[in-house]
Structures are given as structure tokens and as C-alpha cells.
Amino acid sequence: MRVKTNSTMRLFSPAKVNLLLAVTGKRDDGFHDLVSLVTPVEFGDFLEVAVSGDAGSIQFTCSESSVPLGADNLVVQAVEAFRRGTGWDLGLNIHLEKHIPMEAGLGGGSSNAATTLLALNELAEKPLEMEALSELAATLGSDCPLFLHRAPLIMRGRGEQIEHLPAEVSGSLEGQAIAVFKPSIGISTPWAYGVLAGHPSYYADSVAVENRLESWRKGELSLKDLLHNSFERPVFEKFVAFPTLFDRIRSELGLHLLMSGSGASCFCLLPDMAMQEPLEVIVKDAFSDSVFFKVCRLGANV
């Protein structure tokens, strides 16, 4: 995961996909409870972190010009949270090599923030244990804590409660090939949660979801039959090109697919790499040649 050259660290900051994302209801704090089986993928950004400059300074650059570089960037917020939490304030030079599309349901910003925390904790010689890092990460975003762990896991609560999977269960996912695609539509996460909150019947039943997850863990339910995302309903009602495309892929190629997070990225399980080409043709036909399309594997062995 890490290459250390002199005082510069280069870390992989993976994207994620949600294999199951069940939003089960709204909480009193305004957030939603969810149950999600989520996994990093072997595709993502790279973060270079070097100690340099005056104490308390941050020089932050990004390969992608549309990424904000100021206080609204989660990398900068992660640095500030780490400094507040530890008092460690050496000057930093950080460069983000961006590959993960934004507003995509792939967790790019959250992954960058968690990776920043991991880098700083290493540079500062580990002042924080995993529990304290996880608490800091949760203040930056609901999806941040999961990226402190580089393995498939189950998230509950608003996303901050992490359950690790036994090695044989996570091993059954790692290495599985998927194709991720995203049309040039950005979907706002608060908007997607807001639509669910306006339609309580769209919430998933938490007992039924836990039972399905348990069946999958025991090997009684296949991954393709576990795939579910509560956000598909509101997003597909607004963007009707998605259900049309999903039906076509299912009927013409017999593949299983799902939207990730609150969209607009979707992914397709690829049991046979030969399906990659016909899939890409159909996806580009539905959206355009400029659609983001990437084949990668589940896991974080980069």
C-alpha cells in the first residue's frame, strides 16, 4: 500500500463499491441508519504526502483541475482534524493524483480523507490507535471510517460502525472482477437521502436485510442474489436511462449489476472477462463514448 521515499509517502486511496446498501430508516440526528456490505476495489487515487514548509502550513495540489483545493476539500479537512486531535503540526506538501470520478458513489473524497489520516498517523509515528482514528474519520463523513480498513466489511449505523468479516468470507469477494461505469450525471448524496425520507415505504426492512446478509455469509445466498441498493428506486425514477440500460444488460448479456452508493456509478459482476467488450458497447450506446468505464477487481492489493 505504501512506498516511502525519503520523507515522501505515496499511498493508494481506493474507490469502493457497495455490494449491498440497505437504508433502513431516518434517525433523530437527521442521518439515516444503513446496513451495507462494502468493499474497496483495486482502482483509485494516489496521495503523495511530504513533510515540508513552515509548521502549520499545507501546500495541497491535485492532478484534476475541478477538485477544490481549499478548506472544503476533505484532504485539507482531514489534516486539520488530525492536527486538532494530536497537536502534531509539521508543514505538509500533499499532492492528490485523481482517478476516481467525483459525485459518483465510489467514495473518492472519503477515501482521500481516510488515506490522509493514515499517512499523517504514520508520519507522526502513530499517536492514534485505530479507534481514535476511526472517530476522527467519522467526523469527516459517514463513509470515511471504512477506508481506514483495506478489506471488504459490513457498515452499520450511519456508516461508522464497522464489522470485519472472517478471512474466508472476505476472501470469497477479493479478486472478483467487475466493470464500473458512470455517465456524466452527478448525483448529490443529500438529495438521494432526501427522496428516501420523503418516501418511507422505500426504506428496507432491517430484519429482512440482516437475514439475507447472514444467509450470504453462510453460503446459502449467492452474491448476485444479495445485490441490492435502496438508492436505485429514487435514482431510477428520476433518471430513466438507468433501468432501461439495466434491463438490456440483463437480457442481452445475462450479467448482474447494481448502482453503487447514491450513484451515479454502477457496477457489473464479470464472471467471464470476455463479457467486458459487449458490455462496454451497450453502456456507451446508452450514454456516450465519454462515459467512465473501468474494469477492476474487488480488494485492495495495489
Ligand code: C5P
Ligand atoms: O456523512 P456525509 O457527509 O457523507 O453525509 C452527507 C449527507 O448525506 C448528510 O448530510 C445527510 O444528509 C446524508 N446522510 C444520511 N445518512 C447517512 C449518511 C449520509 O442521511 N448515513
